[in-house]
Amino acid sequence: MELLDTLIVGAGISGLSLAHALHKEATNPSSLKILVAESQGRVGGNITTVTAGGFLWEEGPNSFSPTPELMKLAVDVGLKQELIFADRKLPRFVYWQKKLQPVPMTPPAMIQSQLLSFPGKLRALFGALGFVAPAMGAGLSQQRDEETVSQFFRRHLGQEVMQRLVEPFVSGVYAGDPQQLSAAAAFGRVAKMADLGGGLMAGALLSARKRPKQMPADPNVPKTRPGELGSFKQGLKALPEAIAAELGDRVKLNWHLTRLQRTQRETYIAVFSTPDGQQEVEARTVVLTTPAYVTADLLQPLQPEVSSALQAFTYPTxxxxxxxxxxxxxxxxxxxxxxxxxxxxxxxxxxxxxxxxxxxxxxxxxxxxxxxxxxxxxxxxxxxxxxxxxxxxxxxxxxxxxxxxxxxxxxxxxxxxxKRAIPQYNLGHFDRLQQIDRGLKSLPGVYLCSNYVGGVALGDCVRRGFDGAREVGEYLQNKQSDTRSI
Known part of the structure; x- marks a missing residue:
């Protein structure tokens, strides 16, 4: 049995991004042994682009925000000329009291908006300036001082902003319940602004000052503007398919992982059900990009503590x-x-x-x-x-x-x-992540890289894949150094 350097389970955008970055950053790519195993008959995970009768549509994610990592990945795999962007000035609407109301995207638009009442606008303004009551109360104590999205935005910006702007956004992004979602987990950047400045406006200004200077832009990557949304001429599936084509026979489809076990030499044996019967592979590192409930079952025999934390994630239909x-x-x-x-x-x-x-x-x-x-x-x-x-x-x-x-x-x-769509970043999210991190210390070489950690957007998935590739690469280098010193 050939020993792999890295086995990546799942050929969604997280796993493919990680495989691409790991392969690209390797000192000697030809000697790095990677396998990406996907249980479905196609790559892309939730990305589902379909064409028929002159129509092209998406049945999962519909577009992406052009983050630096995602844009660089698209260019690296030859999709620069395939990129398309929607007009960033296209308005967004909220249906309120039987009317479509434009979402105010600028302060002048907020003043003129009919979506909020005059008292609602004043309440939001005073809250943004920092006139905010402290987070307190018996209910919050029972939540270990962790606010829900509903509690956080009501406290900072008032009931109207929460109900008419934040709640529909939560439904659109997470399909979630704002009375269950953790504000710090689901709106981490906004929550940090509030902690930093006492109010959202002051926090935004302080965050901008503390933000590190950006590296010079890669001239090969197209420039984008805030608010733009991107896709590809042939739909979002173009990205995972291009990465998979680059990886070639390192990607195996219809490979379903049934068992993972650890060896005495700190490697892992993975047993797969495949069209060609049962297959076994051995790897120095294993990256599980599968949903939390799938990963929980796989890790139950190896690490019950991690499995228990993963089982606590909910995925609504x-x-x-x-x-x-x-x-x-x-x-x-x-x-x-x-x-x-x-x-x-x-x-x-x-x-x-x-x-x-x-x-x-x-x-x-x-x-x-x-x-x-x-x-x-x-x-x-x-x-x-x-x-x-x-x-x-x-x-x-x-x-x-x-x-x-x-x-x-x-x-x-x-x-x-x-049936199980988007992982919910509900109250207790960070406690679950800490429990997972503690448990994984007993499984050196095993990494989790999925959208129940660090954001559900496509850009988050690509960034997470790049970060995961660095971790895996450092681990492999350290293991190689340890072997040489023996």
Whole structure:
């Protein structure tokens, strides 16, 4: 049995980014033995790009914020000319009291916004300036002084901002419950600003001053502007497929990891079920990029403490519904990123991306494509509905918000029910991570690299993969040095 340097379990964007970075930064790439094992028949994980009948759509992530790491990765794997960006000036909307209200993105827009009342604006202003009550109370003590997203933003910016801006954002990003999500975990940068300056505005100014100077930009990486959202001409799947093509036969599909065991020489034996029967590989390091619940089962025999912490992560059910309507069915022009819906508005859908407005040439002439998300932590019943029932729910909601009266059922492109969609950064998140870190000390060479740590966005996944590659590379170098000194 050949001894691998690194076995990466999972060919989602985290695992592929890590494999790419590890291979690229190796002193002698040709001698570095890497294997990426994926249980599905394709790479990309939750990235699901589909084309049919002149339509192109996404059933998982829909776009990315162009972080430095993600942009560099795209250029490195030959996708520079494939990058596309949506107009950053496209407005975002919140459906409030039966009207689509633009999300205020600047102070002047906030002053003019009809989304917040005058008292609500004053409350947000005073809170941002630092006139904030301390976090205290019996409920907070029971939470070990950890605020929920709801508690944090109500305290800092008031009830209206929380209900009409933060809550729909939480639904759109995490499909989460703001009364369960940890503010420090889900909004870490904002929480740190508040701690640093006493108020969000002062904290933002102090954070900007303390921010380290950026390295000179790579001239080969296209420049982007704040607020832009990116994709590729052929959809998001272009990125994982390009990385996999670069890695070649180091990527194995339909390899399902069934058992992981440690050897006496501090390596690991991984047993896989594959199309060619059972396969065993031995590796100096193992990186598990699998979801928390899968990783928990794999590590239960090796490290029950880590497994227990991983089992505590929850993943709500979310359905992605992609539908198309003729232009004549839609009220007015759809120009914008999309709309989010606060709870309590009589609308079940969490939000809708106006796909045909975001990226051109993905929809046949005369059609609008809309991608809606429904379910999440506050609507667990969505998992009990069949596809037709889910479409009816979404169509009913769209009829109230975007469509003309009595519009017939849409052209249904996809209904993808993610039974376990997005890991929730709920109260106790950092305690769980500390428990995982403690337990992993007894498993040298095992690393976890998945979206239940450090952010759920694509840019977070790429950054986490790059960071993980550095850790693994240092471990391998140190082990090599130890071997030479014996």
């Amino acid at each position: 979310v359905a992605c519904v992609v539908v198309a309507y003729p232009h004549s069915d839609v009220k007015g022009k759809l120009v914008g990123f999309g709309n989010l819906i606060p709870r309590g508005q009589g609308i079940r859908t969490l939000g809708t991306i106006w796909t045909s407005s975001l990226f051109a040439d993905r929809t046949p002439a005369g059609w609008h494509t809309l991608t809606s998300f429904i379910g999440g932590a506050t609507d667990s019943e969505i998992g009990n509905l069949d596809s037709e029932e889910i479409v009816r729910e979404v169509h009913r909601d769209l009829s109230r918000i975007l469509l003309k009266p009595d519009v017939p059922q849409p052209k249904v492109l996809a209904v993808n029910v993610w």
